[in-house]
Amino acid sequence: MTAGDSQPSATAFVPGHITGFFSAHTATTCAQAGSRGAGITLTDGVEVTVSPGSGLRLNGETIEMLPVADVCTRLGVDAAVDATTSLPLGAGFGVSGALTLGTALAANTVFDCGKTENELITLAHCAEVDAGTGLGDVVAQARGGLPIRIDPGSPSHGRLDGLPARPQIEYVTFGEVSTETVLSGDTDELTRAGESALSHLLEWPTLDRFMTASREFAAEAGLVTDEVAAALDAVDEVGGDTGNDIDTGAAMAMLGNTVFATGEKLSAAGYDAHQCRVDAGGARLIDER
Numbered sequence: 001m002t003a004g005d006s007q008p009s010a011t012a013f014v015p016g017h018i019t020g021f022f023s024a025h026t027a028t029t030c031a032q033a034g035s036r037g038a039g040i041t042l043t044d045g046v047e048v049t050v051s052p053g054s055g056l057r058l059n060g061e062t063i064e065m066l067p068v069a070d071v072c073t074r075l076g077v078d079a080a081v082d083a084t085t086s087l088p089l090g091a092g093f094g095v096s097g098a099l100t101l102g103t104a105l106a107a108n109t110v111f112d113c114g115k116t117e118n119e120l121i122t123l124a125h126c127a128e129v130d131a132g133t134g135l136g137d138v139v140a141q142a143r144g145g146l147p148i149r150i151d152p153g154s155p156s157h158g159r160l161d162g163l164p165a166r167p168q169i170e171y172v173t174f175g176e177v178s179t180e181t182v183l184s185g186d187t188d189e190l191t192r193a194g195e196s197a198l199s200h201l202l203e204w205p206t207l208d209r210f211m212t213a214s215r216e217f218a219a220e221a222g223l224v225t226d227e228v229a230a231a232l233d234a235v236d237e238v239g240g241d242t243g244n245d246i247d248t249g250a251a252m253a254m255l256g257n258t259v260f261a262t263g264e265k266l267s268a269a270g271y272d273a274h275q276c277r278v279d280a281g282g283a284r285l286i287d288e289r
């Protein structure tokens, strides 16, 4: 907003979310549908500013995104959404979920919609589920930390827990995987692999176990691309950079052509990796005018 501009505006920050593994769960209502699984929320995220108007701009470029438009319709508002992020779209960082939840949080403030946080999370979750752009990103992004989605769905239905850890994270991305295409296909095998990965994690809920369960999930679900396989192998070869967590390795971000690891393992393997940390706070309003 420029000086002298009297338009109200509000800005929300929503962390990026990498899913390590998941199972897909359909239900009669969007609020009950979703995914089980586990992931990492990132200090790298999306800042979403809403003011009266129309259209969605991401890093200055006008784009169309169904769940963002849907949230505005569900709130009954005409919003101009202006978002910035260093994360790529469609590469497994939950950018669509972040844009959708950020729009809900900021629009509620600007247009005085009178919704609670859980109501806004539910609106954004339903918009993502109905658009097929995500199943569990919104609830994970609302929570922050290392969310475990024990039961699927929005806050009144889903059940979340988390891993008490705050590691440094590295990631490298090779491009997009269409979430809509994967979710609209046969998800039975993927869901079996996701259920097994969740049981494995819950037996011993540590960061190391999360990484191994994620690695196994990607292989069992048949989602590993050539670039991802090469990066996973390269990290295995250097054996981790710290010498004491050799088993942890790297894993694939769902659903993207992206690899992530804890510590500096991707850099040690020769990749020009982005570095960030685990987001501790979850989605939040950061400014209102």
Ligand SMILES: Nc1ncnc2c1ncn2[C@@H]1O[C@H](COP(=O)(O)OP(=O)(O)OP(=O)(O)O)[C@@H](O)[C@H]1O
Pocket: 017, 063, 064, 065, 066, 088, 089, 090, 091, 092, 093, 094, 095, 096, 097, 132, 133, 134, 177, 178, 179, 180, 254, 255, 256
């Ligand atoms: N330039 C663009 N590149 C990719 N997707 C785009 C673009 N513009 C709009 N979109 C829309 O953005 C959405 C991307 O959703 P998707 O869920 O794949 O991304 P993501 O949330 O960043 O990743 P993921 O869900 O895998 O974590 C799609 O609905 C797509 O139609």
Ligand SMILES: CC(C)(CO)[C@@H](O)C(=O)[O-]
Pocket: 019, 021, 022, 034, 035, 037, 092, 094, 133, 134, 135, 136, 137, 179, 254, 255
């Ligand atoms: C389906 C998904 C992997 C897409 O990013 C995510 O929304 C999840 O974990 O449910």
